[in-house]
Amino acid sequence: MKIFLTALLLRFFMLCVGFLIYCVFRGQDAAFPWDQFFGQWVKWDANSYIRIPNGYRAMIENGDYVMLVFFPFYSWIIKIFNWVIPNINAAALTVSSLCYSAGCVFMYKLCLIDYPRESAKKAVTLISAFPFAFFFGSIMSESTFFLTSVITLYCIRKHNWAAAGIAGMCAALSRSAGVFLIFPATVEFIEEYKILANLKKPKRVFSDILKKWSFLLLLPLGTCIYLYINYKTAGSPFEFLRLEEKYWSQTTRPFFKTIGYIWTVITSSSTNVSTKFTAFVPGLTLPLIMYAVLICGLKKTRSMHLTWLIIYLVVNTSMSWPLSIGRYMLCAVPAFIIAGDLLRERNKAFTAVTFASCVLMGIYYTAYLIDKQVM
Amino acid sequence: MEILLEVISFIAIFGSVVFVILKIFQNNGFNLPGPIGSAFSGFTAGEAxxxxxxxxxxxxxxxxxxxxxxxxxxxxxxxxxxxx
Structure with a gap:
């Protein structure tokens, strides 16, 4: 409860800081710009997230249902909150803040299973102070995905397979990467029940798969629901892929090629410096930092966490137009767990990292609120 | 530099994948020999x-x-x- 309230208080503080930033940089009139400030959150993908509650057919562009590229779970929760909070922007911000706060609680509990309290506290602090952590309080699906993926990891670690399946299904409905949580779950399943060692006892292995692992099939079911929505709305289950390519220039590219490509964008003369530093420099440096954290944690981290981190990094950097990698790295939960443990007894290093992160968050938060290319 | 970054990314991810696969085998009772085995030993956080x-x-x-x-x-x- 203490963690939940602290996290909620942090979100409120960040909202106040956001208002201050907006007043300083954009307040041209004599009156306080409350309406403009709340309207300011409705940008980039947020436009779609607050329209999806009215149905995927609510917006058509050139005859295409363009909102189909966005996963529905966050918008469904917004719709529920919208019954209580009539202003949809306020409802969306409330959902984000509550999901982030609950996510911090489950992340803390997840860490406590394997690590000392100090590591858990530091892991939660690091993710909250991440340069793009302000997205946890914005109208984006980060906080929902953070909550659902952390609950899934927690249930996997507790070997509560049914709960892991349900939470995983919600994660798969929050973001495309969610379905891949089936891999860390399977790794934990294999290690816990010694599946590879017991292959000579097929009855036992089959029984374990049937009674426990089969719940994990709920994860792909989440993706199937999303594909069905595509089919029902536009006639093709893979309509979102066509739309991503047509409107967002987004196709797949090997993850290592993406990292190389970002370097060419940074060194090119066709992109302005502001965009380079808001979108592409974090898109290059943060994955490299994540790789370093991954390697440092190889020896001491559970295989399920390593598996999820590897898959998460690969999935979120395998794109042809990598504009939002900084935001995606925010939900690489195992990286923060590993970093929290690495810095457990290194208080000076922890303070330095947290301070640097907070300063960068201030810069990127300001850039986001004054319409720079932070998305 | 572009090639170097691609190589670093590739090695970091695929090296980690190999490490995790060997770790899963080790944790399933397939003991790898000598120093390799100890390098891939199971979850050993300093303190539970x-x-x-x-x-x-x-x-x-x-x-x-x-x-x-x-x-x-x-x-x-x-x-x-x-x-x-």
Whole structure:
């Protein structure tokens, strides 16, 4: 409860800081710009997230249902909150803040299973102070995905397979990467029940798969629901892929090629410096930092966490137009767990990292609120 | 530089994948020989968390012996026997 309230208080503080930033940089009139400030959150993908509650057919562009590229779970929760909070922007911000706060609680509990309290506290602090952590309080699906993926990891670690399946299904409905949580779950399943060692006892292995692992099939079911929505709305289950390519220039590219490509964008003369530093420099440096954290944690981290981190990094950097990698790295939960443990007894290093992160968050938060290319 | 970054990314991810696969085999009782085996040994966080789940991999002897006595009740009897 203490963690939940602290996290909620942090979100409120960040909202106040956001208002201050907006007043300083954009307040041209004599009156306080409350309406403009709340309207300011409705940008980039947020436009779609607050329209999806009215149905995927609510917006058509050139005859295409363009909102189909966005996963529905966050918008469904917004719709529920919208019954209580009539202003949809306020409802969306409330959902984000509550999901982030609950996510911090489950992340803390997840860490406590394997690590000392100090590591858990530091892991939660690091993710909250991440340069793009302000997205946890914005109208984006980060906080929902953070909550659902952390609950899934927690249930996997507790070997509560049914709960892991349900939470995983919600994660798969929050973001495309969610379905891949089936891999860390399977790794934990294999290690816990010694599946590879017991292959000579097929009855036992089959029984374990049937009674426990089969719940994990709920994860792909989440993706199937999303594909069905595509089919029902536009006639093709893979309509979102066509739309991503047509409107967002987004196709797949090997993850290592993406990292190389970002370097060419940074060194090119066709992109302005502001965009380079808001979108592409974090898109290059943060994955490299994540790789370093991954390697440092190889020896001491559970295989399920390593598996999820590897898959998460690969999935979120395998794109042809990598504009939002900084935001995606925010939900690489195992990286923060590993970093929290690495810095457990290194208080000076922890303070330095947290301070640097907070300063960068201030810069990127300001850039986001004054319409720079932070998305 | 572009090639270098691609190579770094490739090695970091594929090296980690190989490490994790070997670790899973090691944790399933397939003992890898000598120093390679010890490099891929199971989850060995320096200190077990206070909220350990049932069935979690036991910490190594050194860390268990250094934990305060009130931690021991969390370990199942079979686990204690193994450690002893």
């Amino acid at each position: 968390g206070p909220d350990g789940a049932p069935g979690e991999t036991a910490p190594d002897n050194a860390s268990v012996l250094s934990t305060p006595p009130d931690r021991f009740y969390r370990l199942r009897p079979t686990r204690l026997k193994t450690i002893a």
